[in-house]
Amino acid sequence: xxxREAGExxxxxxxxxxxxxxxxxxxxxxxxxxxxxxxxVTFVVAFVGCAFGFSFVNHVFGMWLARASLGKLLxxxxxxxxxxxxxxxxxxxIGRWLLGFAFLAVMAIAxxxxxxxxxxxxxxxxxxxxxxxxxxxTYRV
Numbered sequence: 001x002x003x004r005e006a007g008e009x010x011x012x013x014x015x016x017x018x019x020x021x022x023x024x025x026x027x028x029x030x031x032x033x034x035x036x037x038x039x040x041v042t043f044v045v046a047f048v049g050c051a052f053g054f055s056f057v058n059h060v061f062g063m064w065l066a067r068a069s070l071g072k073l074l075x076x077x078x079x080x081x082x083x084x085x086x087x088x089x090x091x092x093x094i095g096r097w098l099l100g101f102a103f104l105a106v107m108a109i110a111x112x113x114x115x116x117x118x119x120x121x122x123x124x125x126x127x128x129x130x131x132x133x134x135x136x137x138t139y140r141v
Contacts, residue, residue: 026051
């Protein structure tokens with residue numbers, strides 16, 4: 001048995017925080033590249049590149065190393081493997097990051113508030129729920 005998934009309210013807070021951080025990184029990076037001209041092609045390309053680059057580092061390396069992106073760390077959430085509660089792993093983190101964009105597009109089109117759920121065999125849980133794990137990866141109820 002693994003820890004239950006964090007509630008949707010917590011996931012919305014973490015996702016919103018991560019989106020704002022990525023947008024801020026995009027604006028900051030674009031201003032560093034093209035500080036005087038807002039809205040030109042160079043600014044837009046730098047903005048998109050910096051926002052996606054930050055998102056990749058935040059979600060892939062953050063989950064791989066710390067089990068959480070910055071938004072999840074701030075809201076005391078962690079990402080674990082569904083089957084045993086272990087660390088996500090590098091390739092699963094990449095898969096979840098890529099699937100997150102696909103799900104985001106589908107949710108925007110369908111106007112659905114659902115989340116990434118258990119994409120790539122990973123689940124977002126509250127940090128306090130991980131305290132029930134024994135050293136062998138089993139979950140004590």
